[in-house]
Amino acid sequence: MNALKQYIDLYDENRALIDQQSPALLNTLRASAREQLETARLPRKGSEDYEATDLEAVFAHDYGVNINRLPFDADPGETFHCDVPNMSTCLYYSSNDAFHSSATAERNIGQVVVAPFSMAAVDYPELMSAHYGRLARMSDPTVALNSLLVQDGLLIYVPDGVVAERPIQLVNIFNAALDIMVQRRLLIVVGKNASIKILACDHSQSADYHYLNNQVIEIVAMQGSTLDFYDMEESTPKTSRVSSIYVDQHEGSNVLIDGITLTNGFTRNNYNVEVNGEHAQTQLLGMTIASGEQHVDSHTFISHNAPRCNSNEMFKYVLNDQAVGAFAGKILVKPDCPRVEAYQGNRNLCGSPTAKMYTKPQLEIYTDDVMCSHGSAVGQLDEEAVFYMRTRGIGLDEARRLLMQAFVADVIDGVRLDVLKDRLHYLVEKRFAGTLSSCAGCLACK
């Protein structure tokens, strides 16, 4: 069996149509993607880097693909029922894999450019052709599949020296009344000494349909730039997500990426960070709260290709019921990169005997004079602390909830966006109390 075949066939049958509807730039990668997929197979559970995760099974489902770019429903901003009082973010919506027109109307806020590829290809042709597809690796069949079928995407571009005052919030919503796979694609370019904070939230409006988001995000952080990218998933048990983030960091850039999974079905997050300039700083954070049958697999790779950089990585998982978590983290320090500081941590709490955690920390160092460490731990709730709390009148469930919340508190405190930090503490509290509604994560819904 080869789950990719149905999508390759679909492409072969609709090649002309896809090309015709897409910006020309997107068509330039299709041939190589098609070639890659000719021999590629999606990894099965147990294969290298997929010890706990079966991608073949995820893609094997019969998903619809919106080749014809039919519009769905009305304005997602309407159907999503978010009133927008005192918004401190600039809000954009994508519905399935289309960026809604109202979101694109006001596409330049200050000097920050937020534009769908269809417009960006016209307005910023050089920028787009310089960076689109440059970082993403086609050797990953999911990336090749995205490149093969993608018809639009979103460019967030912060020109040199621009410091964005307001964060950008991108709300991605699945709202199709059928099983559907989408190819979300994001290109983020932060110019020299520019700065921006971005929050992406993934939601599924219906719990009835199977959705698959096969997304690719390319991030370029130029010299001296600062980027915070918060990537939060709050979806449904029938939603799957395969996300690949590629980052290119130049000299003195400061990038924070924070992947948060509060609710989902199946998720595989790949993070590939190339630290290419001296004095660059990288923070890679992850927080997963999973229960029921949730499956969350994070795969991280930070490559230090330049001296005097530092990276700090911390992923925390809280797993209950039959949830499965996986973390693989690799830090590479290439030759001739002295004074690199790289720390990696993965701490996991299994709150039930049937929850499973797979973890694989890795360091590969080819330079002397570096400071690196990695650590990984899987544990249960501290029974002494639980008893201590119970003697104060805090019931067993409440004590467990407080301890689980405490466990992830430091990861939330690493968030450099105050509204989001407060919101996350609140959401996590609700998540552990089991009262998180599907739309609670949207900052707009205060």
Added chain:
Amino acid sequence: MLIIKDLQASIEDKQILKGVNLTVKPGEVHAIMGPNGSGKSTLSAVLTGNPAYTVTGGSVEFYGKDLLAMPPEDRAHEGLFLSFQYPVEIPGVSMVNFMRTALNEKRKYFGQEPLSAADFLKLMREKRSIVQLDNKLASRAVNEGFSGGEKKRNEIFQMAMLEPRLSILDETDSGLDIDALRIVASGVNTLKSKDNATIVITHYQRLLDYIKPDFVHVLYKGRIVMSAGPELALELEEKGYDWIKEQVDSQQ
């Protein structure tokens, strides 16, 4: 308020309590003394419902209710409090959050509305002063990075907040310098009333100079082998436990 009858308990198949009998009435202060390993801390653990211990016999009645049938949190709601010998550090849970949750759980148990934030903070301020607990400590994580003295003061602070009917102080004097001991003891004395009672578990007479007991019991080999007035503590301080051990061992 508390009637312990023939209480027997074990941990990992090792019998520790072999038939403890003790009755405590409102307004009383009882001191339980005894050599190491006699079962003093086990008694407090069993009374508060520590799941590591198994009750193998006997009964405990607390205000007419079967204490042993209640989960630890309900025992707390009913008014039982333990000041831990080794208070547990809980990183990530702030004292404020911890205390507010504890208080509101108790209110819920009695069908009351949760305390308002303003009322709660006012209460915190008030009770903190009883043991001179710094505001900074109250805003930190529970016991995390507290000194030994601060931890014990924090225990008495929690006691003040929860207003128990029966408090068990398990070696509250251990690890305290004289000043901290005075603060802790005066906190306990401030909280004392004719309606509540205290069980003080200690090795030394020292604490009993500050918290005056009405009764002193000696626990040895899992049984209370001697009970008397406060003068017994002084006698023990002077003569040690050997004479009691000999007396008990020769009887067996």
